[in-house]
Amino acid sequence: MPVRLGVFLLVLVWLWLPFLLIFYLLIPNNPNLLGIFSLSTLLILFLINAARWGRFVYNNNNIFASYGLHFSVENYRLLLWGITAGFLATFALFLTEYSFGWVEFQKPTLPFSRLFLEGFLSALAVGVGEELFFRGFVLWELEQDFSPPVSANLSALIFALSHYIKPPQEILRTLVTFPALYILAIILVRVKRQHHNLLGMSIGLHSGLVWAYYIVNVGQIVLYHDHVPPWITGIDHNPIAGIMGISFLLLLGYLLTGGRNRGM
DSSP states (O other): OHHHHHHHHHHHHHHHHHHHHHHHHHTOOOOOHHHHHHHHHHHHHHHHHHHHHHHHHHHOOTHHHTTTTTOOOOHHHHHHHHHHHHHHHHHHHHHHHHHHEEEEOOOOOSSSHHHHHHHHHHHHHHHHIIIIIIIIIIIIHHHHHHHHHHHHHHHHEEEEHHHHOOOHHHHHHHHTHHHHHHHHHHHHHHHHHHTTOOOOOHHHHHHHHHHHHHHHHHHHHEOSSSSSSSHOOOOGTTTTSSSHHHHHHHHHHHHHHHHHHHOO
């Protein structure tokens, strides 16, 4: 399995690098646009290569269905439920912190309609891309060789590490982010397995969390006070990068799975 996974990722990165270089040369002074183009290209290349990988390695002409990406009413229902749960959970966290006097709400710096729409589209793209890769491709590959608990924990570790590529000083400063990412990944695996390995809930939950954070962060609608240290409310104003965020993630995971470790 490590060899298969490594080969796939090496080929994917090798195909992506020329596009990344071209985008960097064409738009060197616009990091946001550079990120949009480069990540969109990476997603397209992943989809193309995953389809080929399924055909040639597993003789599977519909590998995305094996990953849990079914275009069905049930999956759409799970998607909507997940988006709602993730969105409301994030704002419940901020409302709780507001009730403690740790933050306050202020008028957004951008029109709310723009934040709402741009945030939703960006969040959905992130949710689909990351869930299809981590809870789809990576988890499925691990499951071919390992037990459900081992594959779940390995995939969660890979997810957390992939979001934690930083200089050593930043790793130490934002250390609380790592367990938060690991816990989030475990929750996303559990909700997928609890719903017949469909990706709808995982994509929705991930998208809902990102959507709410986009509105708060880009719109700057939350003002943090200095009553408590950042490791409680969230380092760099990242809601899950703090004790409160981790506590809410654990509560959200419990509520969505009923406390059951199905398939773990």
